[in-house]
Amino acid sequence: MIIIENCAVATVSGPEHLDGHVIVDEGTGRITAVGSGHAGRVHGAVRRIDGTGCLLTPGLVNTHHHLYQWATRGLAQDDTLFGWLTTLYPIWARIDEEIVHAGAAAGLGWLALTGCTLSTDHHYLHPAGAGDLLAATVTAAAEIGLRFHPTRGAMDLGASAGGLPPDSVVETTDAALAATADAIDRFHDPSPSAMLRIAVAPCSPFSVTDTLMRESAALARDRGVRLHTHLAETADEEDYCRATHGCDPVEYAAGLGWLGDDVWLAHAVHLSPAAISTITSSGTAVAHCPASNARLGAGTAPVRALLDAGGTIGLGVDGAASQENGAMIAELRHALYTARLRGGPTALTVREALTMATLGGARCLGRDADLGSIEVGKLADLALWRLDGLGHAGIADPVAALVLGPPAPLEALLVGGREIVRDNTLVTADSDHLARRARRAARKLARSR
8 A cells, every 4th residue: 555645635636635645555556545634543554655735736737738848849940830840840850769769768757756646648649660659658658657638640631632731741542541450450458548549540631631631430330449639729720721621620620520529639729610510519628738838939828718618628648849848747737828828817727727637637538537636446557746845835825826826846746646756856767868769769860950
């Protein structure tokens, strides 16, 4: 048994405890008790974690990322999305297994150090001869110890056919579908305590054919896995959809069968009231990426309107080349600030931001029955944040201290009861080694230009 006590507990789904405890069964990796005060006497072998001065929350869930981009951070700093992509596509065309593994391990290690216990990855770039890039990310996640929901992405609409990406980085439709089916066969684990699940993720309206979108949806639903894509991220994308398809991005997705409670969309920034209604009434979820949207000047998603319409929203850090910070905990503050810039001081509360980063993210990924809140029977994916330092001194509300205060050090991070971070240090991998590998990967990619 693990007992975490003497800490504030933000359960997300139920009452908060200013001085509470949580008990974890290490054998099952699940929570067996949550409450106020001390845990009391517990029979059997017990490991106690003293949470004095800390806040315990569910582990944060990252609903959108491109881990390979860690090797190309700091480029195209002042471009819109389309200009940024045009600059980076030729560089990304030279990625390989070594580069992707190094970038993924660095990105996932940093996510762990910033409170994330479950991350997605949208890997849609598969240059010929690059190797098994999806397996490279899966290996990296196992190395760090995070729960992982990689998506097998694809692009089959190159520039010669009217798409944005160069032909050198796209696949044929048949090859993309075959590789996606193979990824599900190799990696997907549907069990409730799964560490690894696969989703199907054609990239975007301007890089994927209608055929791949329709057949990917059919494949995913036949195999019982979830669907993910970019949608309504920029004004350029809306202009492209209207010029090419005669409708806005949400209408385009709806016509292809790409809305439903098994779908989560990245960004959803440029939404009309009708589009908001279409998304929320269909049960489609949204991965809100506030920092990336701000970095690229894409706009601010209508979070308040989506929530008021009953929508499901999670948070994502997005790719490390469009959001170099990559820190999961920072997205809570970014989400709150950008919502309030759009809708005023009541547009989002600190607890709504925490909910999006935890239970909202778990709902996006279909894991809310087992993750996203601190409840008896759920998996013990937990983050213990230290709030007794100078930067948080005097902030009476611990949730406000976490969201509005300076970045909080992690006293501990548990995934299924397994310790991943202790005293703000990775215990599953050497951070310095991860950084060295990431620097080598970036240099290797730069030399290949």
